[in-house]
Amino acid sequence: MTSPKRATSSFAWPSDDHIMYVYAAAVYSNNARKGGGVYDKMNEQEQHDCDNVQHILESYHYVKKQSFVDVMRQDRAQVFLDSGAFSAYTLGVELKVSEYCAYIKRNIDLIRKEDGVLIASVLDGIGDPLETYKNQQEMEARGVTPLPCFHAGEDERYLELYVRKYPYITLGGMVGSSNKQLQIWLDRVWDRYLVDGSGRPKLKVHGFGITSIPIMERYPWWSCDSSSWVQTAAFGAIMHPLYGNINISENNPAKHDLGEHVNTLSPQEKEFVCNMLLEQGYSYERLSTCYQSRFAYNLWAYGEMERNLSAKPEVFKDAVQELF
Template identity: 40%
Template sequence: MTAPEPFKMLCSYAYFRVKRMDEFLGSLPGGEASMLFGDSGAHSARTLGIHLTLEDYAAWCRRWDDQLTVYSNLDVIGAPEATYRNQKRLEAMGLQPLPVFHTGEPWYWLERYLDEGYTYIALGKLLGNPVKVVTPWLVKAFRLAEGRAVFHGFGMTVWELLKTFPFYSVDSSTWGRGFRWGTIRLFDRGRWVLVRLRDRAAVLRHRDLIRKHGYDPVILAHHDTYDRAAMGGLCAVAYHRAEAWLRARHHPVGVPSGVHNPFRCDPAGVPAGLHLYLADATTHWLLRAATGVHRYDHPPTTRE
């Protein structure tokens, strides 16, 4: 029997710059084993009016190096030369961030990263593009990188694309949004099932699937028994199950060896993908997610 996958989360500097990441990880069940992806959150910083500097981001990555599994470059959307300069400046500071390549940028930049020996590259600006547009773009990216590098897909949760392309890792910031509008997505053998909350008939139809996620259907069925706090855990378990299904579909995806190693150890010792990181701006929803996944992987009683 294989060991359970660690809980995986993406934390943006824009939201977590003043948090003590060691204390936060220590508060999670099985926290020390968690995988933590660090992201600059440059877009969020602009939205929030936060002045983000390369030096401050570098200091954050350096301070929490023991907690961060991996972290990405401070990218500049629409300015690949500036993104490349940031990559080299961070490396000059002793850091090893993931380079970032965006849709709409010249292919020269992805080819340059590949030629320079980067074996784990983040793909950005995937959201907002129609599937029929991003699909041929991904086909070319994966063809260029075949045998040389693996990809992280920022915000990549389009199910048809995840089934098609063997990403090493992706992240989702929408994993826990559905229940806030009265529905929840559960995962069942390769497909997503939408369940209306506080709808006893709908919950009854899907009671067995809810139990397979490790939860009592009663907490979803009625206003009097509804447990909002538990929904974060249930949503996380659904993505945890989807991650396992995708990993089995594409088989383990490993990071090739190369000149630029973003990990503190030999890539051969890093768990094979797919890795699906859950992103959120707050610690309490990530705590609920981690609690749900830990409970699912370590049930108090054996589920059928």
């Protein structure tokens, strides 16, 4: 069973039928698109599902290499561009605002736009909201208006400013936090700053690095992204859009635990899983031995999750507006 290609949204805001965009992060930089080495090792079904990934996020830190630019241009890419500042910071690499702006201007045709808004994030200052704000101002002075970013734990006066001034903002600094920790913080910022009295969003909000379905479902995000499709495949599992992660690789250590791996399910359960995969265009044998196949399956699953999430109401139901 193959996934049909879906039409691009008109990006009307607000919209009762908005598709919540789930961006697959680092598709080009993991060579899983036409022209990449991983893509070349996929079969026809797998390539089809990679070709039909509608929403891709890439980090400037990685795709600033001309080889990636060439592949994206050949593929007529329209990506959400993240600065990749956190990755660069952890590797001790300095990213310069001037070079980031020059890259955006040079490759403006590869960057997604929605209602005239450039979908490229600010070069954020890691652990320094003032530096992030200064970078926002400098980028605008250089002729590039990026999406501002507010990180968990920062002074909320910056968030207030971004909400007043911009139609589309991003929330970051959430990777590594538990769902319980995230919910406490997100409940606060959504309720206090991001929704009106009816729980409807005041503006478009993107969540960086969100992998939890409950967190995706709880808030009226306009978009979010995750690279978990890569990690899950690398650790020998696939991401089923309804049943969650399924351990399937022959090298996955869960193969020794009863009920934790396809091979340790009951015969009836294993038959059900294998038949389900065949209906989706995939074979157990290939998924269990080939990470390229797991890459493609997980990218297909992102599209299915996006479709499922888009059916949820576009309100924050638990919002309780403060009177004072």
